[in-house]
Amino acid sequence: MAAPKRLTRQQAQQETRARLIDAALNLIAEAGVGAASIRGICERAGFSQGAFYSNFASKDDLLLALVATHMTRIARDLVDLVQATEGMGLDDSLNRLGARLGELSRNPVLSRLIIEMNLHAQRDTDFAAQFAEVTASYRREFTAITQTLIARHQLTTRQPPPQIAETMLALWFGEIVQNREAGTASVADLQMAYFRAVTHG
Numbered sequence: 051m052a053a054p055k056r057l058t059r060q061q062a063q064q065e066t067r068a069r070l071i072d073a074a075l076n077l078i079a080e081a082g083v084g085a086a087s088i089r090g091i092c093e094r095a096g097f098s099q100g101a102f103y104s105n106f107a108s109k110d111d112l113l114l115a116l117v118a119t120h121m122t123r124i125a126r127d128l129v130d131l132v133q134a135t136e137g138m139g140l141d142d143s144l145n146r147l148g149a150r151l152g153e154l155s156r157n158p159v160l161s162r163l164i165i166e167m168n169l170h171a172q173r174d175t176d177f178a179a180q181f182a183e184v185t186a187s188y189r190r191e192f193t194a195i196t197q198t199l200i201a202r203h204q205l206t207t208r209q210p211p212p213q214i215a216e217t218m219l220a221l222w223f224g225e226i227v228q229n230r231e232a233g234t235a236s237v238a239d240l241q242m243a244y245f246r247a248v249t250h251g
Contacts, residue, residue, distance in 0.1 A: 063105065066095075066097060066104075067105045067115075070102060070105060071112065071115060073091045073092075073095035074112055074116055075163060077090055077094055079158065079162045082166055083167070083169070087109075091109075110176070113167065113177070114181065118184050118187070120163065122187065124188065125187070125188040125191035126191075128151075128192070129191060129195060131146060131147060131150055132147060132195050132198055136202065140199070140251075143202075143203075144199075144242045144245060145242070147195075148239070151238055165226065165227055167181065189215070192218070192219055193212045196215040200249060204251050205249040205251035206249065206251060208247075208248045208249070208250075214244075214245065214248055214249075218244065221237055221240050221241050221244065222241065224237075225237035225240075
């Protein structure tokens with residue numbers, strides 16, 4: 051049996067970084083940002099605090115990397131989904147996008163991450179400024195998705211595409227922080243109804 055391939059220094063560091071980020075995500079989902087101490091994150095990941103400081107300058111540095119990692123992944127997933135709907139009608143494209151956003155809003159770990167990061171940003175102005183820079187990236191991606199659908203289906207809009215994208219994101223974030231009653235309209239339904247209301251073609 052062949053011996054396991056030895057990781058390069060760079061690969062080992064990337065693996066350590068990823069495990070620290072995953073440990074932080076799980077601790078935040080369980081008990082909030084305040085309970086996710088550097089010591090606790092290291093213990094959960096199975097590393098020393100020295101390994102932590104070899105990868106991150108501070109807890110906030112790790113939190114920003116955590117947000118960037120997961121929100122970039124979501125944005126890319128949505129971009130791929132919209133690209134895969136090329137050739138479909140607008141209704142089918144919107145239904146697929148809405149279904150995926152609905153799945154994401156029901157993901158308990160992701161939902162708690164978004165809530166906790168926004169609360170942390172409200173309490174810490176230094177973190178808030180850096181958090182805004184990180185979140186601007188996925189907001190641009192979501193605006194690009196909106197613009198793709200508008201251009202592909204030759205729609206005219208009653209609002210600028212960035213404003214449409216921001217409103218759809220706001221509806222999604224609102225769904226995450228609410229416990230909606232059974233039988234009420236889903237976030238996907240609300241988003242798609244809004245999109246149809248502000249576009250025509």
